[in-house]
Amino acid sequence: MRLARIQIMNQTIIRSSLKVARSLGCFRAYSTIRRAIYRFQIAILMYHRVGLSEDNWSFGPLSTLSFQNQIESLTYQGEIISLEVLASYLQKGQSPPSKTIVITFDDGYRDNYLNAFPILLKSKVPATIFLTTGNIGADKLHWWDQIGYLIHKTSLQEVSLSELGFHRLQSVKDRNRAQYLITQKLKTFDEDRKSWWISQLGASLKTDIPAGMGKKLILSWNEIREMDAGGVSFGAHTVNHPLLTQVPLTRAQWEIAESKKDIQNYLGKEVTTFAYPDGRWNMEIADLVQKSGFVCAVATSPSHIILPSDNPFTLSRIEMTGNESLNQFRLCGLESDLNKCFHRKAS
Ligand SMILES: [Zn+2]
Numbered sequence: 203m204r205l206a207r208i209q210i211m212n213q214t215i216i217r218s219s220l221k222v223a224r225s226l227g228c229f230r231a232y233s234t235i236r237r238a239i240y241r242f243q244i245a246i247l248m249y250h251r252v253g254l255s256e257d258n259w260s261f262g263p264l265s266t267l268s269f270q271n272q273i274e275s276l277t278y279q280g281e282i283i284s285l286e287v288l289a290s291y292l293q294k295g296q297s298p299p300s301k302t303i304v305i306t307f308d309d310g311y312r313d314n315y316l317n318a319f320p321i322l323l324k325s326k327v328p329a330t331i332f333l334t335t336g337n338i339g340a341d342k343l344h345w346w347d348q349i350g351y352l353i354h355k356t357s358l359q360e361v362s363l364s365e366l367g368f369h370r371l372q373s374v375k376d377r378n379r380a381q382y383l384i385t386q387k388l389k390t391f392d393e394d395r396k397s398w399w400i401s402q403l404g405a406s407l408k409t410d411i412p413a414g415m416g417k418k419l420i421l422s423w424n425e426i427r428e429m430d431a432g433g434v435s436f437g438a439h440t441v442n443h444p445l446l447t448q449v450p451l452t453r454a455q456w457e458i459a460e461s462k463k464d465i466q467n468y469l470g471k472e473v474t475t476f477a478y479p480d481g482r483w484n485m486e487i488a489d490l491v492q493k494s495g496f497v498c499a500v501a502t503s504p505s506h507i508i509l510p511s512d513n514p515f516t517l518s519r520i521e522m523t524g525n526e527s528l529n530q531f532r533l534c535g536l537e538s539d540l541n542k543c544f545h546r547k548a549s
Contacts, residue, residue: 253317259350284328289498332439332477335464356407437475
């Protein structure tokens, strides 16, 4: 009993030291302490788009060569396992292999099929793609990409929209700023008000999104089936990508369950993994996901998994963009092993 209490105290001290090192930005100290204490490290990586394109209004994509370099380095430095396998370790309270890495993609962009899939297939690396099912086959861009397209393609030099504010649109920098601010503002609106404002934005900017744009950017079910046959797994990411913490629970329940059902219907197999849109969750939402038949769920908070006893429904991920990814690797103790991923020549 006394020993158990001492162990709990030690864990508390260790966690507090790590929190202090992290909050002070001492990522190297954090990494060193963590590696000295925990023999296993886990990093779940989050990608969105792969392959350079002209869509400067969408996610800044990682080049295909960078992605290839990262996968080669990760394969060499750690053990890449599927999210389902990681979930089974966590469910049993067991430690996964040391230096475990999991690859995930969010939102179901078509370049995952065109550019990432051939690399994953060749490297025999497992990955999970989280699908927003309402946009598949609907020739409809994700709502944040609709804003990006309209803002970047309009010929107007400024726009003023009561609730969304006044925005200059004279340079690409102006447009990026307007896109960011409007997107953030719309995230605070309910779903109906958000949809209404997106349609208003198109009218105010005198710009239409051309037919075919959604099909060009979003995966089709045929491509999803082909990747499924090639070993990629698919998880649910709702139907319409609402922030689940901001919609009524009944709507959240529907979004979670319906996206699972959609994928299961098309692939004929059970879907067991879930990603919270925008990484937003609370315990009520995590509970809904668990009760909907999933075995784990991933968020986006830049952190790490410390113990196998951690909640499999609130898993953190490292977003694979730019140099901040390296700091996140430091946070999970994998820095020195994975440095090469960032220092290899990439374009
Ligand atoms: Zn998403």
